[in-house]
Each structure stands twice: as structure tokens, then as C-alpha cells.
Amino acid sequence: MLKLKNINTYYGNIQALKDVSLEIKEGEIITLIGANGAGKTTTLMSISGIVPPKSGEVLFMGKPINDMTSEKIVSMGLCQVPEGRHIFPHLTVTENLDMGAFLRKDKANISKDLNYIFDLFPILNERRNQPGGTLSGGEQQMLAISRALMARPKLLLLDEPSLGLAPIIIRQIFEIIKKINKDSGTTVFLVEQNANLALKAADRGYVMENGRITMTDTGENLLSNEDVKNAYLGM
Ligand code: ATP
Numbered sequence: 001m002l003k004l005k006n007i008n009t010y011y012g013n014i015q016a017l018k019d020v021s022l023e024i025k026e027g028e029i030i031t032l033i034g035a036n037g038a039g040k041t042t043t044l045m046s047i048s049g050i051v052p053p054k055s056g057e058v059l060f061m062g063k064p065i066n067d068m069t070s071e072k073i074v075s076m077g078l079c080q081v082p083e084g085r086h087i088f089p090h091l092t093v094t095e096n097l098d099m100g101a102f103l104r105k106d107k108a109n110i111s112k113d114l115n116y117i118f119d120l121f122p123i124l125n126e127r128r129n130q131p132g133g134t135l136s137g138g139e140q141q142m143l144a145i146s147r148a149l150m151a152r153p154k155l156l157l158l159d160e161p162s163l164g165l166a167p168i169i170i171r172q173i174f175e176i177i178k179k180i181n182k183d184s185g186t187t188v189f190l191v192e193q194n195a196n197l198a199l200k201a202a203d204r205g206y207v208m209e210n211g212r213i214t215m216t217d218t219g220e221n222l223l224s225n226e227d228v229k230n231a232y233l234g235m
Helices: 040-048 070-075 093-100 107-120 122-126 137-149 167-184 195-201 219-223 226-232
Strands: 002-011 014-024 029-034 055-060 078-081 155-159 187-192 204-209 212-218
Touching: 002 040, 014 029, 014 040, 014 055, 014 212, 029 040, 029 167, 029 195, 029 226, 040 055, 040 078, 040 155, 040 187, 070 078, 078 137, 093 107, 093 137, 107 122, 107 137, 107 167, 122 137, 137 155, 137 167, 167 187, 167 195, 187 195, 195 219, 195 226, 204 219, 212 219, 219 226
Parallel strands: 029 187, 029 204, 078 155, 155 187
Antiparallel strands: 002 014, 002 055, 204 212
16 A cells, blocks of 8 residues: 655755655554654655655555645545644634545535544544634544544554553554554554554554664564563563
8 A cells, every 4th residue: 555665855964764665555554663753753744745755765556656745645545643633723623524524525425424433532522513722632632533534544644643642542542543444444554652552553563763664573573572672662
């Protein structure tokens, strides 16, 4: 579904990604873990076209998307939930969700998807007429994920969904991510500092250090890898 081939991405003279290659197959949950500043967010930005790579290739469903606009990439079925949520604080929950469906042509299915989301996150149903900015951090994360789902993505990119949330809410969000993947076969690329939960949820994981991929294996094997344990699992 997604292939990165030797991606090099820069901010001015600073090289943030060095020869990054990875692959995500349809229906998988893949995680990218790494320390602060390793290049995880830049990897997502390079995929979604927000920070275009200087060299290398991004293939989505076999097609190069390097030179496409972010809007075109979304319309092909690739949606990013950014770090820090970025919901529209003055719009209601329902209006935020409507924004996610903005590019869709199959308007008839939108209310069906809205019902699915309200089943997934009943709290959003309760708060449907409230401005997004009045929700708690966890609820805003649920709204950000839901807004992306309203675009019916084939591939969902999640940037640190656990950031700043209480452990009980984090667990709930990870359960929902697994459920979304199972219910609709949505492929998930999850960038996380919470390596423990991310590797438990993932089929496979990649480890990134200083802009390079240094390890890849199944989530299970990475969880029991001594280097990963020492560096990322606090063991
Ligand atoms: P975090 O977990 O803190 O979000 P990360 O793994 O997502 O970290 P990135 O945000 O991708 O890492 O950053 C990778 C490198 O690029 C870091 O050295 C960072 O300082 C640098 N960087 C990120 N954004 C910019 C920017 N807008 N301008 C200049 N340098 C940047």
C-alpha cells in the first residue's frame, strides 16, 4: 500500500531523514518508534506532502505521490492525524466531522459513517453540539481520529496519538485504533514515543534513530529485543 524508497528530507541545510525506506502492506498496523527528534514526524510529513523529500520516492498504491498536492493525496485515501490534534476549536464536534468529509463525493454514505463514529466514541455523540475547543485532550484526540475517518481513508497516518493523555485514555485510544483496523481493514501507520503500547498494537515496527531506520521486525520480536528494551521500553 505504501512504499518509501531512499527518502532524504531537509529543513534548510539540516538533513532530517537519511535514506529512509519502509513498506506498509494493505491491512497492516505498522508503527514507527524512536526518541524525540529522531525524524518520526518528518517521515509522516514527507509521506503526506507537507514537507516534500529532496530525493527518493513515495509510492501509494503503486503510484508516486511525491509531486502531488496534499489535497490530491487525501482524495486518494491517505489521511494524516497530526500531532497535537489540530481540531477546529470554534466549530462543533459535528462540524469538525463534516470538515473531514469535505472532499467526498459519496455524500449518501456520510451519515452512515457519522453513526459508526458515534458508536465508536459515544462521548462524541454526547458532545456533538459542543465546540471542539471545549473537549478534554482525550476527547479532542478522538475527534481528530474521527475527522480523519470521515474521509474514509485507506491508509491512516497517526502522529503520537498518546501525547499528553492519561494512561487509561491512551489504552482506550489504542483499542479503538485496533478496532478501526479490524472493522474496515483500514491500514494504519502509527508514529509513537509510547513504544510499549505501539509495538503491542502493531503487526510490524520500525525503529528510527537520527533520521535513519535502524531496525525492523514484528511488534512482538521488537518488544523482546534487548536494544529496544533498553532504549525505548525503560527496562
Ligand atoms: P518528536 O517525537 O519530538 O516529535 P520526531 O521523531 O517526530 O520527534 P521530527 O519532529 O521529525 O522528530 O524532527 C527531526 C529533526 O528535524 C529534529 O532534529 C528536529 O529538530 C528537526 N526539525 C523538525 N522540524 C523542523 C523545522 N520546522 N525546522 C527545522 N528543523 C526541524
